[in-house]
Amino acid sequence: MRTIEEHRKTIAELVAGALATRRVVVRRVSEGVSGEVLADDVVAPLDLPPFANSQMDGYAVVASDLEGGAARLAVGRRIPAGHVPAPLTPGTAAPIMTGAALPDGADAVVQIERADPPRFQDEGGASTVSLPGPVPVGQFVRAVGSDVRRGDTLLRAGTVLRGPHYGILASSGVESVRVLDAPVVLLVSTGSELAAEPGPLGGAAIHDANGASLRVALEEADARVIVRRVADDGDALLRLARLGVEADSADLVVTTGGVSEGAYEVVRETFAPRGVEFGSVAMQPGGPQGWGVLDLGGRSVPVVAFPGNPVSALISFEMFLREPLQRAAGRPVQDRDRVAILSEGADSPPGKHQIRRGRLDPAGRVVFVGGPGSHLLHSYALATHLVHLPVGISRVEAGDEVVVWPLDD
Ligand SMILES: Nc1nc2c(c(=O)[nH]1)N[C@H]1C(S)=C(S)[C@@H](COP(=O)(O)OP(=O)(O)OC[C@H]3O[C@@H](n4cnc5c(N)ncnc54)[C@H](O)[C@@H]3O)O[C@H]1N2
Numbered sequence: 001m002r003t004i005e006e007h008r009k010t011i012a013e014l015v016a017g018a019l020a021t022r023r024v025v026v027r028r029v030s031e032g033v034s035g036e037v038l039a040d041d042v043v044a045p046l047d048l049p050p051f052a053n054s055q056m057d058g059y060a061v062v063a064s065d066l067e068g069g070a071a072r073l074a075v076g077r078r079i080p081a082g083h084v085p086a087p088l089t090p091g092t093a094a095p096i097m098t099g100a101a102l103p104d105g106a107d108a109v110v111q112i113e114r115a116d117p118p119r120f121q122d123e124g125g126a127s128t129v130s131l132p133g134p135v136p137v138g139q140f141v142r143a144v145g146s147d148v149r150r151g152d153t154l155l156r157a158g159t160v161l162r163g164p165h166y167g168i169l170a171s172s173g174v175e176s177v178r179v180l181d182a183p184v185v186l187l188v189s190t191g192s193e194l195a196a197e198p199g200p201l202g203g204a205a206i207h208d209a210n211g212a213s214l215r216v217a218l219e220e221a222d223a224r225v226i227v228r229r230v231a232d233d234g235d236a237l238l239r240l241a242r243l244g245v246e247a248d249s250a251d252l253v254v255t256t257g258g259v260s261e262g263a264y265e266v267v268r269e270t271f272a273p274r275g276v277e278f279g280s281v282a283m284q285p286g287g288p289q290g291w292g293v294l295d296l297g298g299r300s301v302p303v304v305a306f307p308g309n310p311v312s313a314l315i316s317f318e319m320f321l322r323e324p325l326q327r328a329a330g331r332p333v334q335d336r337d338r339v340a341i342l343s344e345g346a347d348s349p350p351g352k353h354q355i356r357r358g359r360l361d362p363a364g365r366v367v368f369v370g371g372p373g374s375h376l377l378h379s380y381a382l383a384t385h386l387v388h389l390p391v392g393i394s395r396v397e398a399g400d401e402v403v404v405w406p407l408d409d
């Protein structure tokens, strides 16, 4: 039986290999999406600020006019933001607004509230103002290039783009960037019991839970997902897989069901002769697993085959696929382990790493939600944490420390 660590490594290598070379797409900055990953370094095309400007509403001055202390200066023409000002004549102070271009000749700004009078005067009115001094050269002046220098690296390849990144790209006049394209995952639910359509169930049919739950989980890990369903029909499964790779450029095939010991294990029977391995991982739920590379339409595409039980499929994703996909997407991968205290005891198969569903009570202690059965999807939906009971443990008691993974991180 494989250990969880062995299987994690296998799947991580499989995914990393398949997604090592990622397609890139051009994204308009005005249509940027939070979380996309920059494919190339972006060089700053402009100095920012592009011109020296005022950090305050006040008066643009020549600092040397105030070096002897407070002085009364002639009031020059107002400088609103967005206007190119006339040069400043020494001995004058020009009313200037925050963000307005500093006139040639000016080298400092005095805030309006430090002036006498402390309010802008009507243009054409009183023609002098008293300003305190001395003031340092550069006071309240935002120098050219003080944020970004033209030619510097504005953003590095691999940056996960969020609001500030799109802001600085837009400020720099960059209209579009190249970002990593999402990997495409073909997700196939298998089993003749799966109803073809939503709606009333007939006979021994059930609705497909895994296509719904894993699509969302894969999308959380930045994949683009094509969801398909197939009965226990190996030829149909192969056709679907080939089509997904050829027509939809799938980078990875994920299946659920058909991997264990039954008489109709469509995934195992179809893929094992083509080189995909099947075996058992010492964990519950999620014991039976398949993994390997399929030659599909001349391309080698990795296959990850999860068990069909809905809880097993989801926990397999959490244990084996979420992190490699996040890594491949350039996303930081956080350690999910938290330590919590149990509020109640439980048994666990000592030869397996059992993963139970739980939530925290008002005192912050772990309460199990539902039993260990891998069909108990409702309990999973009501849980907030996965609770780890590692190999070697046959019993835990109230008060014991356990590692939990929050499900809503
Ligand atoms: N004799 C043995 N039987 C089983 C073993 C074993 O070792 N020996 N392992 C059990 C374990 S553990 C698991 S997990 C399952 C894995 O089975 P498969 O991956 O082959 O999956 P299926 O048999 O197709 O389905 C199992 C179960 O899940 C339901 N299912 C499947 N797909 C979906 C879906 N998309 N949505 C909702 N429910 C689904 C299916 O109806 C079955 O009830 O095998 C055990 N058996």
Ligand code: MOO
Pocket: 283, 284, 285, 286, 287, 288, 307, 309, 312, 373, 374
């Ligand atoms: O290992 Mo299966 O996944 O328990 O139910």
